[in-house]
Amino acid sequence: MSTSHTSVNSTRDQADETTLRFGVVGLGFGRCHAKVLSAMEGVELVAVADLHPEEQGIDLEPWAAKLGARGYRDGLRMLAEETLDAVVIAVPPKSRERLVTAAGERGVAIFLEKPFAADEADSAAMTEVLGRFPGLPVMVDFCLRHLPAVARLRELLDGPLGEGLLVNADLVLPRHDSPAWVWDPAVGNGVVNENTCHMLDTLCFLLGEPVSVQAAGGSYLGSPLEDGVGVVVGFASGATAVLTGGALGAEAMRTPATLSVYSRHGQARLTGRDHMFAGLEWAEAGAEAPVQETWQLPSRGDISAYALAHFAQSLKTGSAPSPGRAAGVRAVRLAVAIREALTSGAAVKV
Incomplete structure (x- = not known):
């Protein structure tokens, strides 16, 4: 995990060191990731975000509360206000760059919903963005x-x-x-x-x-x-x-x-x-x-449950999650x- 991410962990109480704090942005299929994470041992679902949750049939605040999380209508605000170890980014490819940048700047590990990008130009741009954070754990959801x-x-x-x-x-x-x-x-x-x-x-x-x-x-x-x-x-x-x-x-x-x-x-x-x-x-x-x-x-x-469990375990052990960004590009x-x-x-x- 990156240096900045490690510093976030170091501020937590000793009793909480093994609990990973997750957020989810995008509640289309991301709602499924949120439900899996809310029930996963060793993980706390802290917050979820979606610009237009009503389009997903979600009444945001009560829906989030049922999962033990806070609801945001802005993923960037969620990343700015919450202390997170990892974030699931489940928005379409063209809406990701600012979210990925914000997560990277805060040392927040990224679980990125597929596809990695829309085309090769978009893939190159996303690779460039992620390249700014070489130590950041990134996993593509090829579950x-x-x-x-x-x-x-x-x-x-x-x-x-x-x-x-x-x-x-x-x-x-x-x-x-x-x-x-x-x-x-x-x-x-x-x-x-x-x-x-x-x-x-x-x-x-x-x-x-x-x-x-x-x-x-x-x-x-x-x-x-x-x-x-x-x-x-x-x-x-x-x-x-x-x-x-x-x-x-x-x-x-x-x-x-x-x-x-x-x-x-x-x-x-x-x-x-x-x-x-x-x-x-x-x-x-x-x-x-x-x-x-x-x-x-x-x-x-729950199709991504095994992949999310692997991601969480990788963050806890400090190993690289797989598949990473190279598999998305491929x-x-x-x-x-x-x-x-x-x-x-x-x-x-x-």
């Missing part, structure tokens, strides 16, 4: 890699299954599920950048650095930007992933998530719903029967490359 099933698969690929060679993955949102800002090229820049990025990060977590992209698809339902894509991603290791993404799903199907990996010494398959993986089936090449492992999924609103670069490949019909280097 799928923290689900127990995905973490277990990573262990298996490092162990008996060997490295992944060929992967097929599927994550497609329901149609009409995304707010309008997602489709604005200057803000969310499309569902691939804003949501399919979850699976793009998961593929990189499992297979390493991407080097090339090929893509087909387009705007099948008249969306402002592509709403369905089929993508082939090549990795530096020689592995290949085939990904289906977009927003063509049916709400009643509850956003099924699947990922099959064929590895050096075997095979595995993740399955789940509501963006999350709950089941893992795997076998070494010579096995007589597969191993079945299952986990109880949290509610859809996911934006991949989304931009997918659109370029759609337009050109050719493979694009990442």
Whole structure:
């Protein structure tokens, strides 16, 4: 943690040293982060902020009070008036720079909701801002890699299954599920950048650095930007992933998530719903029967609970939270490359 952040901690009572003080800015999906944090051991949700909480259906002061927090209509004011260890910034990318700067100047660690940025220019600008605070812990909310099933698969690929060679993955949102800002090229820049990025990060977590992209698809339902894509991603290791993404799903199907990996010494398959993986089936090449492992999924609103727990634990131990800012930059670069490949019909280097 940065020097200024450490000095904030040092002013607290000895009895409170292990309790992290959190704030949340942006109560769209950020309301889910706030509820998770309000119930998390070793964490105190101190304050929440949103410029227009009524647009989220929230009566701010009583809603915040139920979580044991104070409510603000200005995130900058919240950061100025509260003593915080960490803040969740869950506003659209174009509204983040001043919040990130204010948090960085105060040594407040940042849990940044995806996408990291709208496009590569925005990504470069955010990287420059964060670069002013090199010791500041920053984590991007690519929460799928923290689900127990995905973490277990990573262990298996490092162990008996060997490295992944060929992967097929599927994550497609329901149609009409995304707010309008997602489709604005200057803000969310499309569902691939804003949501399919979850699976793009998961593929990189499992297979390493991407080097090339090929893509087909387009705007099948008249969306402002592509709403369905089929993508082939090549990795530096020689592995290949085939990904289906977009927003063509049916709400009643509850956003099924699947990922099959064929590895050096075997095979595995993740399955789940509501963006999350709950089941893992795997076998070494010579096995007589597969191993079945299952986990109880949290509610859809609690999808980031494992990621937030990792973030909090990292702050307490002084270790770097993962994924950090570099993973956010990479996911934006991949989304931009997918659109370029759609337009050109050719493979694009990442």
